[in-house]
Amino acid sequence: MNSSWKKYLLLVLTGLTLGSCSNFEEINTNPNAATKASASMLATTLILDISKNALGSISPMMNDKSIIRMEFPENAQYNYLGRTSFDGLTVLNNIEKMVALSPEGAYKNSYTALGKFVKAYKFFWLSMQLGDIPYTQALLGEKGTLNPAYSPQKEVMVGVLNDLEEADKLFAAGIKFDGDPIYGGDITKWRKFVNTFELQVLLHLYRKTADTDLKVKERFSAIVTGKPIFDSNSDNFQVVYSDLAGQRYPFYKLGNTTRIYTMVSNVVVDKLKALDDYRLFYYADPSPIRTAKGAAVDSWDAYAGYDPSMVYADLTVIYAGKDYSNVNSRYLELANAEPVYVLSYAMSRFMLAEASVRGWITGAASTYYSDGIRASMKFTAGNTPDNVLFHHNRKLTDSYIETYIASDKVKLKTTQSVAVQLEQIINQRYLSTFMLHAPYDAFFENRRTGFPVFPINPKSNLNVPSDKFPIRWIYPQKELDYNTENVNNAIKSQYSGNDDYNQTMWILQ
Incomplete structure (x- = not known):
């Protein structure tokens, strides 16, 4: 782990106080601890989250x-x-805040790119486990959508590919950013990671080369011939x-x-x-x-x-x-x-x-x-x-x-x-x-x-x-308990109502 890892980890684990303090809280506030969120701290949270998979x-x-x-x-x-879980998506709530807190211009481009990449990464692997998932209506709880509808897996994959391509463009227009314990904010390395990950996504779509919305082969070739990769x-x-x-x-x-x-x-x-x-x-x-x-x-x-x-x-x-x-x-x-x-x-x-x-x-x-x-x-x-x-x-x-x-x-x-x-x-x-x-x-x-x-x-x-x-996980119990209608509709439309481990999702058809 590089030398900055521990520093960033401690920052992430520090309580983030966003409002004013009472006199008691002011007296007991650690002057060396972070008391307000920053774009770099939220970036660290997002990067550590995808790093933990390793x-x-x-x-x-x-x-x-x-x-x-x-x-x-x-x-x-x-x-x-x-059963899998949707709990891993909650970290994505940091993206909007991170972008809002980032300075205008090249820094905002870098943080926006990071957010788009992490979103694409998280939704891709969750869809790979299940098939259809909440996507276009996901993460809208603060705006009143407590029971999100499910998006077809194809729609998820189109969104993932578009977000990855947008992330590459934004990183290219960005600048070295703070809060990155892996690449030290090096945007060239992030571009390579984003584009190489997109190659991985496209190979998983190899059965869909005839789909004109996805343009699997064309996207793959364009990355290899024209964009930085590992x-x-x-x-x-x-x-x-x-x-x-x-x-x-x-x-x-x-x-x-x-x-x-x-x-x-x-x-x-x-x-x-x-x-x-x-x-x-x-x-x-x-x-x-x-x-x-x-x-x-x-x-x-x-x-x-x-x-x-x-x-x-x-x-x-x-x-x-x-x-x-x-x-x-x-x-x-x-x-x-x-x-x-x-x-x-x-x-x-x-x-x-x-x-x-x-x-x-x-x-x-x-x-x-x-x-x-x-x-x-x-x-x-x-x-x-x-x-x-x-x-x-x-x-x-x-x-x-x-x-x-x-x-x-x-x-x-x-x-x-x-x-x-x-x-x-x-x-x-x-x-x-x-x-x-x-x-x-x-x-x-x-x-x-x-x-x-x-x-x-x-x-x-x-x-x-x-x-x-088995070829897939099954849907979370929380969805069955609290988003019953939407998850059951997804199970019915994909798997004839049978949510089991052997059902063939769209990407495998």
């Missing part, structure tokens, strides 16, 4: 089948999604940690028992082994049982991953026997282990590779694909101290990286079908996000394309039917 929750990793957790049977591991790891939208209270890596050992119960899945381990990929030795520790029997820590056979869909009782036997690979000890031992990101340069290169394979852009898919692998490996190597405990004598050197990319097992199979190439691209995207962790990225990629392929076990799957993965 803060290393174990649940998305179980959902993405990269981590097995053994403290007790986990809903996320066994495909129970549950062009190095330094552009990642990520949280950087340090060895200070409240700023340490989420899985650091101090007061953290998470790693006691974790195992790395075979979805990750077997893919890395099949590709002779040294990231295995940075992501995982060897099985203590196998090393005790003489296996070297740099031996592929020393590492063991297991099926995350295995019945919990069977996994407990393996867990008790300790013949498995846990996550690499660097995640436990280093307070600043590595940054955790929402969106990365490596991911963006894999997006471009996919777009090229689909014929949306003219650049070589193999080049974008290679760039993504290189960025992922350099990120891992650059954030790992040169310690045998952390790389197990299999260093990700520049020479190794180039040899790996050029190997027959890894290089993009450009003469084969689109499906074959997409599987390679998305598998590498999946491997690049291990423990970092773009939240639910692999879940949405699997839902969108079928890759990476996840194991499913009817004996352990909590979804009904038990031979299928």
Whole structure:
């Protein structure tokens, strides 16, 4: 986390007194605390809110089948999604206030751009979970709309794309702004983030390329050819940690028992082994049982991953026997282990590779694909101290990286079908996000394309039917209780009145 993070966090958590004080309040007011909101403080609130999606929750990793957790049977591991919540939208009430408090001119452009981006980001991911959501009438409670109608998912997506494009234009006409703990108010980096995120949105709309309102391919190509996007790891939208209270890596050992119960899945381990990929030795520790029997820590056979869909009782036997690979000890031992990101340069290169394979852009898919692998490996190597405990004598050197990319097992199979190439691209995207962790990225990629392929076990799957993965969350109980008519209308119009986990929303049709 950068040096300004703690300062901003403390400001955000400070009470914001907007009215006059009584004599008692004046006497007891901390002269060093903020007593009035400012545009920069509200900007911090908004940026921290979207940053928290990167803060290393174990649940998305179980959902993405990269981590097995053994403290007790986990809903996320066994495909129970549950109800989502609209509570995360309340932070958007800060946008109008932030813009109103910002100075006129270039500063207001920057803060307005930030507001449009955060709004687009929040509504996009909520719609991706559910389908239709309150959108055009959302956040109007102060103006009397307490029961907002639902907007069709297409309308949400059109609004998201328009807000992202407007945010880019406003940032371009803006100036460095205060209150940004990630990019330090650098508008060029924000433009890159906004445009790269729009590429991600457009790929999720790949089934809608014939829709003239969306103009999916045209928008994608225009961004790649004419707007700034991520062009190095330094552009990642990520949280950087340090060895200070409240700023340490989420899985650091101090007061953290998470790693006691974790195992790395075979979805990750077997893919890395099949590709002779040294990231295995940075992501995982060897099985203590196998090393005790003489296996070297740099031996592929020393590492063991297991099926995350295995019945919990069977996994407990393996867990008790300790013949498995846990996550690499660097995640436990280093307070600043590595940054955790929402969106990365490596991911963006894999997006471009996919777009090229689909014929949306003219650049070589193999080049974008290679760039993504290189960025992922350099990120891992650059954030790992040169310690045998952390790389197990299999260093990700520049020479190794180039040899790996050029190997027959890894290089993009450009003469084969689109499906074959997409599987390679998305598998590498999946491997690049291990423990970092773009939240639910692999879940949405699997839902969108079928890759990476996840194991499913009817004996352990909590979804009904038990031979299928769920593809959406269900609507919040609060909506059913307090906005009953509108949510029921949305359920009826989309899903014939059946709000369950297997219904196919518009974006997937």
